[in-house]
Amino acid sequence: MRKRAPKREEEKNYWLCPRRATKERKYKMSEVKKGLFHDWVPKPVGLLVLLVLTLTVLTTNGLYTANITDMVGGLGTLAEYLTMANFASSIGMVVAFPLLLKVKSQVRTRHILLICLSATAALTLLCAHTTSPQVMILANFLLGTFKMFAMMEVIIPVMGMISPDGNRGRFYAVFYPISIIAGQASAYFTAQLAYDYNWQLVYYFMLPGLLLSLALVTVFYHNERSIPKAPWTGVDWLSLLQLSGFLMLLNYILCFAKVEDYFNSLYIQGACLAFVVLVLWFIRRQFTLAQPLLNLAILKRRNVWGALLMVFLVGLFMGTGSIQSALTVGILKFNPVTNAQINLWMVPGIVAGGFFLFFWNKYQRRLKEMVLVGFGVYTLAHVVMYVNVHPGAGVQDFYLASAMKGFGMVVLFATLGVYAADKLQMQEMFTASTFLIIFRSFVGPAFFSALVSYGMYHGQIDNLNQLAQNMDALHPAVAARALASGVQGLYGSVTVQAVLLTVQEMLGYVILAGGAILAGVAVFRFGKINRRKLVNWRKKWRAAVAFQTITS
Structure with a gap:
């Protein structure tokens, strides 16, 4: 049976003496100061400060994926450790999400930013100096947690500037392209720095931005509360520990399954067993607590589970990076900077997708059409890659496919985010956003990357x-190749052909899966979207703050 939460003193006072309780709430509201900056700060300066903070938070990471090859050689470790560290950062962001409102109602914005930016700078230095992959994983987990708190403090004001009337579709059409472009530009410049110097210099390059952000927060941010202080209701730390535990176990399983020989390894077997136990324990605890960490009841809503399923399937296209790397690195011998340059061509597609989203929101087209467009363009991008799989391919042959990937990514992320938020209150929206981050940034890409890696290997x-089964010394072509380049040269040419065939086969499977996804989306019933509720995010935020202040 669900336990009934005890009544708080403030709630009792409200029912016993509503007038007095109302005066107390008005007094608390009088302590709140509007805006983020001191009164003497001009608006253009405030906008510039917010822009610097946003770019700093978006581009600072504990691990830069474009430099994984250099880091593997420099640390003398397996690439799987670094992949696990990359996903650990996303898991840290997920763990921080249920705590955002509670911390926001207790700690001032200035203090949150100072603590998070300082911790991020310290963890950045730790990542630059450490030679232990386990420390790198832990540092990325913590950095993702602090980054999530800092992002919330900059995203909410940016949302108000981009969409003053609270139109969520317009905000996604602008903010998603900016955030993804910032990530791609950061990946290119960090790859260039690592190639010209070393991968540690990338972390030192990010430190001035963090220090500048700390100085700007110290000088320009006021020290007053932006929302009323709410009673600290406590956090179910056991649920938080369970959530972190089973996500990190799943991270280990998906990253190390190939190295450990899948289920033939006792480590993988033990991790799978512990993962199942923790997941079942977490679910049971959420349904028995009066105030659960995550309200799992929202997963019954069609728009929530439908959006999560489609976001998970987007991971299929995001996980094909190993296919492209097998061709560009293994066959064409491109360096990391050239690979980052190819990925940088996602930017034109992202910009085009942003304009497409803006006009879709303006004319209020159906969400199903947008999802079909996103998956269709993503599938066509892999068709373009399929026809360019040959040993003579150049860098320019990958530009169109990258641009189409950028278009499909931004359209799907923004559209599915709008669909998942339909008819949800702010508290429910925070829970839905937690699951969206889990599936978009971790579960989908990690699962399909492991699946593609398995297919490529076998x-x-x-x-x-x-x-090789029909090759012998009596075959004229084989004998000529062996005489010209030796046995090693013959083996190398056969290996190249095997890789090319495998790349084409895997891309073919992805294209077929994309067709199946398009058919599934076409028959899926999205339902009617309540656009008025999507627009009124400001009322939802105030309702969440009032709920946290009065009845928590």
Whole structure:
């Protein structure tokens, strides 16, 4: 049975003496100061400060994926440790999400930013100096947690500037392209720095931005509360520990399954068993607590589970990076800077997708059309890659596919975010956003990356065996190649052909899966979207603050 939460003193006073309780709430509201900055700060300066903080928070990471190759050589470790560290940052952001409102109602904005930016700077230095992959994983987990708190403090004001009337679709059409472009530009410049100097310099390059942000917060931010202080109702730390535990276990399983030989490893078996136990324990605890950490009841809503399923399927297209790397690095011998340059061509597609989203929001087209467009363009991008799989491909052959990927990514992220938020109150929206981050940034890409890695590994072995089974010294072409380049040269040419065949096969499977996803989206019933509720996010935020202040 669900336990009934005890009545708080403030709630009792409200029912016993409503007039007195109302005066107390008005007194609390009088302590709140509007805005973020001191009164003497001009508006243009405040906008510039907010822009610097936003770019700093968006581009600072504990691990830069474009430099993983250099870091593997520099640290002398497996790439799986660094992949796990990358996903650990996303898990840290997920763990911080249920705490955002509680911390926001207790700590001033200035203090939150000072603490988070200082912690981020210290963890950035730790990532630059450490040689332990386990420390790198822990540092990325903590950095993701602090980054989430800092992002909330800059995103809410940016949302008010981009969409003063609270139109969520317009905000997504502007903010998603900016955030993704910032990530791609950061990946290119960090790859260039690591290639010209070393990968540690990337972290030192980010430190001046963090220090500048700390100085700006210290000078320009006022020290008053932006929302009323609410009673601290406590956090179910056991649920938070369970959430962190089973997500990190899943992270280990998906990253190290190939290295540990899948279920033939006792470590993978033990991790899977512990993962199942923690997930079931977490679910049971959420349904028995009066105030659960995450309200799992929202997963019954069609728009929430439908959006999560489609966001998970987006991970199929995001997880095909290893296919492209097998071609560009393994066959064409592109360096990391060239690969980052190819990914930078996502920017034109992202910009086009932002304009497309803006006009879709203006003319209020159906969400199903947008989702079909996003998945369709993503699928066509892999068709373009499929026809360019040959040993003579150049850098320019990947530009169109990258631009189409950028278009599909921004359209799907923004559209599915709007769909998941339909008919949700602010408290429910925070829970739905937590699940969206889990599936968009971790579960989807990690699962499909592991699946694609499995297919690439076994596909290369099968194709190599098929190519080699009819080769012997009596075959004229084989004998000529062996005489010209030796046995090692012959083996190298056969390996290249096996990799090319495997890349084409995997891209073919992705294209077929994309067609199946399009068919599934076409028959899925999205329902009617309440656009008025999507627009009134300001009322939802005030309602959440009032709920936290009065009845928590």
